[in-house]
Amino acid sequence: MGVTINDIAKAAKVAPSTVSRVLANNPRISQETREKIQKIMKEMNYHPNMIARSLANKSTKIVGLVVPGTTEKAFQHPFIPEIIRGIISVAHKNGYKLLISSAADAKEEKKLISDLANGGIIDGVILMTSRLNDPAISGLIKAKFPFAVVGRPANDDSVNWVDNNNYAVAYDLTKHFIDRGHKKIAFLGVSSQVIVTLDRFDGYKKALQDNGIPFDDKLVVEGKFIDDTGYDLMKQLMDRSASPTGIIACDDFLAFGAIKLLTEAGLKVPDDIAVAGFNNTPLSDHFIPPLTSVEVNAYALGKNAFELLLADITSDNKSFSRSIVPAELIIRNSTDKNI
Amino acid sequence: MGVTINDIAKAAKVAPSTVSRVLANNPRISQETREKIQKIMKEMNYHPNMIARSLANKSTKIVGLVVPGTTEKAFQHPFIPEIIRGIISVAHKNGYKLLISSAADAKEEKKLISDLANGGIIDGVILMTSRLNDPAISGLIKAKFPFAVVGRPANDDSVNWVDNNNYAVAYDLTKHFIDRGHKKIAFLGVSSQVIVTLDRFDGYKKALQDNGIPFDDKLVVEGKFIDDTGYDLMKQLMDRSASPTGIIACDDFLAFGAIKLLTEAGLKVPDDIAVAGFNNTPLSDHFIPPLTSVEVNAYALGKNAFELLLADITSDNKSFSRSIVPAELIIRNSTDKNI
DNA sequence: CTGAAAGCGCTTACAG
DNA sequence: CTGAAAGCGCTTACAG
Numbered sequence: 049m050g051v052t053i054n055d056i057a058k059a060a061k062v063a064p065s066t067v068s069r070v071l072a073n074n075p076r077i078s079q080e081t082r083e084k085i086q087k088i089m090k091e092m093n094y095h096p097n098m099i100a101r102s103l104a105n106k107s108t109k110i111v112g113l114v115v116p117g118t119t120e121k122a123f124q125h126p127f128i129p130e131i132i133r134g135i136i137s138v139a140h141k142n143g144y145k146l147l148i149s150s151a152a153d154a155k156e157e158k159k160l161i162s163d164l165a166n167g168g169i170i171d172g173v174i175l176m177t178s179r180l181n182d183p184a185i186s187g188l189i190k191a192k193f194p195f196a197v198v199g200r201p202a203n204d205d206s207v208n209w210v211d212n213n214n215y216a217v218a219y220d221l222t223k224h225f226i227d228r229g230h231k232k233i234a235f236l237g238v239s240s241q242v243i244v245t246l247d248r249f250d251g252y253k254k255a256l257q258d259n260g261i262p263f264d265d266k267l268v269v270e271g272k273f274i275d276d277t278g279y280d281l282m283k284q285l286m287d288r289s290a291s292p293t294g295i296i297a298c299d300d301f302l303a304f305g306a307i308k309l310l311t312e313a314g315l316k317v318p319d320d321i322a323v324a325g326f327n328n329t330p331l332s333d334h335f336i337p338p339l340t341s342v343e344v345n346a347y348a349l350g351k352n353a354f355e356l357l358l359a360d361i362t363s364d365n366k367s368f369s370r371s372i373v374p375a376e377l378i379i380r381n382s383t384d385k386n387i
Numbered sequence: 388m389g390v391t392i393n394d395i396a397k398a399a400k401v402a403p404s405t406v407s408r409v410l411a412n413n414p415r416i417s418q419e420t421r422e423k424i425q426k427i428m429k430e431m432n433y434h435p436n437m438i439a440r441s442l443a444n445k446s447t448k449i450v451g452l453v454v455p456g457t458t459e460k461a462f463q464h465p466f467i468p469e470i471i472r473g474i475i476s477v478a479h480k481n482g483y484k485l486l487i488s489s490a491a492d493a494k495e496e497k498k499l500i501s502d503l504a505n506g507g508i509i510d511g512v513i514l515m516t517s518r519l520n521d522p523a524i525s526g527l528i529k530a531k532f533p534f535a536v537v538g539r540p541a542n543d544d545s546v547n548w549v550d551n552n553n554y555a556v557a558y559d560l561t562k563h564f565i566d567r568g569h570k571k572i573a574f575l576g577v578s579s580q581v582i583v584t585l586d587r588f589d590g591y592k593k594a595l596q597d598n599g600i601p602f603d604d605k606l607v608v609e610g611k612f613i614d615d616t617g618y619d620l621m622k623q624l625m626d627r628s629a630s631p632t633g634i635i636a637c638d639d640f641l642a643f644g645a646i647k648l649l650t651e652a653g654l655k656v657p658d659d660i661a662v663a664g665f666n667n668t669p670l671s672d673h674f675i676p677p678l679t680s681v682e683v684n685a686y687a688l689g690k691n692a693f694e695l696l697l698a699d700i701t702s703d704n705k706s707f708s709r710s711i712v713p714a715e716l717i718i719r720n721s722t723d724k725n726i
Numbered sequence: 727c728t729g730a731a732a733g734c735g736c737t738t739a740c741a742g
Numbered sequence: 743c744t745g746a747a748a749g750c751g752c753t754t755a756c757a758g
Contacts, residue, residue, distance in 0.1 A: 068738085
């Protein structure tokens with residue numbers, strides 16, 4: 049159905065290879081024939097077949113993006129679209145398109161990624177998961193396929209990755225609670241599999257230690273990061289009668305859920321208990337009370353991730369880079385009555 | 388570098404075509420050879436090259452998604468990710484992947500779409516723009532390339548499209564204002580190029596007419612839909628000294644901006660002036676005051692758009708369908724003091 | 727049930 | 743500067 053390079057070649061009375069060279073902007077073609085061929089391409093409404101091109105070229109100018117869990121859930125959190133926004137902005141500038149897919153669990157994800165990587169359909173891939181011992185990551189390393197990870201991976205020396213300074217900012221956030229006189233500070237949503245939560249947890253513990261506050265694991269509630277509702281995690285905490293005066297949640301949505309339960313229990317934020325989250329969701333600023341949070345600059349995370357990936361795709365000699373995007377503490381009324 | 392069908396064929400001492408038939412699950416292959424070949428594929432860690440497959444097959448199992456304006460801007464509004472979420476959920480179930488790209492203006496968009504459609508890289512495309520006289524749409528129709536549009540297009544009989552019942556819900560929203568005693572109801576953000584705003588505008592006018600309220604074009608402010616800030620549009624309105632008592636904005640973000648200006652001008656919502664928006668942004672429920680809005684069910688819009696597209700891709704005989712997703716009026720405090 | 731061959735629409739050394 | 747030919751890794755009628 050479509051017009052091919054051969055049709056153009058016949059119409060222009062040249063060889064297909066000549067037409068191909070015009071497409072590739074090969075400088076060895078004379079201006080005259082180049083113009084003749086281009087004119088005919090216009091007239092016949094020719095569009096190069098990217099698939100055929102890719103097969104011969106070994107490059108599609110498409111990068112894959114694998115979102116964690118089902119895409120359905122992932123997109124419910126503004127964090128993911130915001131990262132994608134950052135990725136697309138640079139990708140578009142560099143002539144790359146984005147192929148989005150998702151996988152429900154780690155096994156499906158590994159298969160998906162290895163199919164993508166080996167299937168020739170993408171030139172590189174950006175992962176948004178970084179679980180401990182991620183099988184997808186080790187597979188990509190072995191295959192020497194270009195990739196970058198949003199979120200520090202376990203084997204962080206042999207991977208391109210971007211992340212916030214989670215340890216430091218969690219330290220600062222905890223210090224902020226301590227400065228306000230809190231001694232019983234709970235930590236909600238740490239997950240042994242999700243490195244970003246572990247980094248934050250470490251920063252939290254270090255801040256406690258540096259300020260002579262004993263660590264109490266009754267104040268720690270594990271969760272599946274974004275999936276869990278903060279309401280349930282908070283309930284678990286209450287049932288332990290640990291009576292915290294401050295709550296640090298690993299995500300704003302967890303914090304919202306926690307506040308809901310606290311309100312139902314008759315506690316006022318920030319008067320009776322202070323609460324903070326992470327990711328500075330658009331809602332946080334408008335929530336009642338406005339929620340103290342951490343701006344992670346997801347846009348920059350995405351942007352930098354693509355840039356690392358692009359460097360990996362285009363350079364011949366492998367080297368691994370990391371990019372740390374500074375997170376900012378945003379103090380609001382939920383942890384500070386005077387704001 | 389990669390293992391190919393020929394490598395497998397040699398190792399299994401069969402013809403490449405036999406290997407191919409195993410891949411395609413062709414039933415005419417004996418159980419014995421099938422198993423032998425599958426075993427070897429596993430051992431040699433074979434992954435079919437999707438590009439080569441697509442070239443021979445004329446199908447990639449990828450659908451394109453073109454987001455309006457720069458993707459960067461589009462993703463700032465939760466509406467777009469929510470549509471994508473709907474698209475991906477069904478796409479994933481049907482084994483399709485999503486290729487996202489964007490174009491800054493109509494010209495770039497037309498080129499992009501025609502490249503995608505003719506480049507063999509996608510099996511179909513979903514458009515999220517529906518401008519009046521959209522050149523991309525007419526191009527796709529001419530090329531007989533499968534596509535679906537989110538938002539009613541101009542030539543709505545020869546296109547697969549999904550949309551809300553914008554006319555009806557705008558009518559209801561306007562009636563809601565009228566029932567509350569408003570007679571001077573402004574309309575913010577109608578754009579002569581964007582059909583969805585025109586449909587809403589028509590519903591608004593019809594409600595006025597049915598209730599004996601004269602239409603006053605001093606109360607209408609044009610805007611570029613989502614791009615414009617409501618603050619500026621509201622300023623234009625104020626400068627005309629039209630003194631409305633109610634404001635209908637074509638999008639919640641326009642409404643937020645408008646309320647900002649009103650507040651600065653010393654007017655209270657809803658006491659002095661009532662304001663409503665569209666799209667029921669997550670913020671709307673938490674805004675102060677909570678904003679009356681219209682839930683457009685973006686997830687369902689995306690889901691249905693993909694389903695229409697899939698039907699178009701898989702069926703041989705062309706037919707055109709539409710899908711109307713009911714929008715719901717969500718009355719909140721910004722238009723009703725008693726809520 | 728399996729194989730040999732042509733083809734999908736390009737690219738790219740190799741010649742000239 | 744241009745062409746003939748082989749190749750990218752598959753699929754699929756056509757034979758047998």
